[in-house]
Amino acid sequence: MESVVVENLVKKYKKAHKNAVDDISFSVKEGDFFAFLGPNGAGKTTTISILSTTLSKTSGKVTIAGYDLDKNSSKVRQNIGVIFQNPSLDKNLTAEENVRFHSILYGLYPFAPAYSFMPDSYKKKINKLSELLGIEKEIFKPIKTFSGGMKRKLEIIRSIMHNPKVLFLDEPTEGLDPISRKNLWEYLNEVRKKEKITVFLTTHYLEEAEDANTICIINHGKIQMMGTPEFIKSKIKQDYLILDSKNNDSLEKELKHHKFTYTKNGVFKVSLKNHTPQQIIKKINTSLTTLKIHSPTLEEAYLEIIGGKVNEND
Numbered sequence: 001m002e003s004v005v006v007e008n009l010v011k012k013y014k015k016a017h018k019n020a021v022d023d024i025s026f027s028v029k030e031g032d033f034f035a036f037l038g039p040n041g042a043g044k045t046t047t048i049s050i051l052s053t054t055l056s057k058t059s060g061k062v063t064i065a066g067y068d069l070d071k072n073s074s075k076v077r078q079n080i081g082v083i084f085q086n087p088s089l090d091k092n093l094t095a096e097e098n099v100r101f102h103s104i105l106y107g108l109y110p111f112a113p114a115y116s117f118m119p120d121s122y123k124k125k126i127n128k129l130s131e132l133l134g135i136e137k138e139i140f141k142p143i144k145t146f147s148g149g150m151k152r153k154l155e156i157i158r159s160i161m162h163n164p165k166v167l168f169l170d171e172p173t174e175g176l177d178p179i180s181r182k183n184l185w186e187y188l189n190e191v192r193k194k195e196k197i198t199v200f201l202t203t204h205y206l207e208e209a210e211d212a213n214t215i216c217i218i219n220h221g222k223i224q225m226m227g228t229p230e231f232i233k234s235k236i237k238q239d240y241l242i243l244d245s246k247n248n249d250s251l252e253k254e255l256k257h258h259k260f261t262y263t264k265n266g267v268f269k270v271s272l273k274n275h276t277p278q279q280i281i282k283k284i285n286t287s288l289t290t291l292k293i294h295s296p297t298l299e300e301a302y303l304e305i306i307g308g309k310v311n312e313n314d
Contacts, residue, residue, distance in 0.1 A: 009060035035209035081164035244290035
């Protein structure tokens with residue numbers, strides 16, 4: 001079953017010369033981890049805003065958790081969790097009150113004027129999540145005393161309290177320290193597999209997308225490439241051998257003699273497109289000081305795809 005289906009989605013802002021989102025189509029399977037990547041202004045935030053019902057589309061069809069976005073927007077909202085780039089917390093409330101009222105609004109629990117009146121299931125869940133993200137000591141403190149990172153952690157807790165079928169994460173770990181980021185992803189991966197929650201991620205931390213089932217790269221409002229991380233990397237970058245020697249003149253002569261394809265920029269980068277590392281090394285007699293096999297990273301592939309070009313609108 002597919003949790004997210006996008007067909008020919010278009011968004012054009014007033015007075016804009018080009019579409020911010022330009023006729024894109026894709027789908028995400030239930031329980032999958034889908035990474036939506038692109039530079040600032042590529043159309044990521046516009047797309048995720050439309051899918052989460054906070055922005056109207058110009059045209060196209062969107063289905064979330066089996067519900068048509070146009071016909072059943074309230075049902076869509078009941079089945080999604082959202083963490084946006086900008087905090088959306090009530091600063092006049094405590095952290096726990098923000099979570100409690102959100103849970104009541106979603107119909108998870110009947111209204112209770114204080115934490116002490118809430119059922120044990122609520123207390124157990126909020127205590128577990130606050131401990132996981134390291135804010136258990138601050139959960140009853142006013143939001144106005146929270147740092148940016150602490151507010152982000154609270155938003156994460158609030159967004160997954162109602163066990164959404166689709167969780168939209170727009171730069172969710174921005175401002176988090178490395179340990180909190182690691183703990184968050186361990187939890188998200190655990191709950192995704194256990195509860196079959198679909199995770200839809202936009203991020204600038206490309207290492208967070210390495211474990212995605214599917215990566216979709218968007219630029220200038222159009223999808224540039226989509227596939228598994230391995231597919232993305234294999235189509236864009238080739239493995240190569242890094243060689244260096246105290247006698248680079250001799251090394252270069254051998255590379256030329258055997259007609260190996262290489263580039264030289266401080267060290268020699270020898271293409272592995274037509275040869276295995278073993279085949280190359282067996283033919284090199286010059287003594288080497290460096291010998292490494294370089295495999296393409298997602299970041300290298302991503303940068304090559306987008307070419308450093310961005311849109312003015314997102």
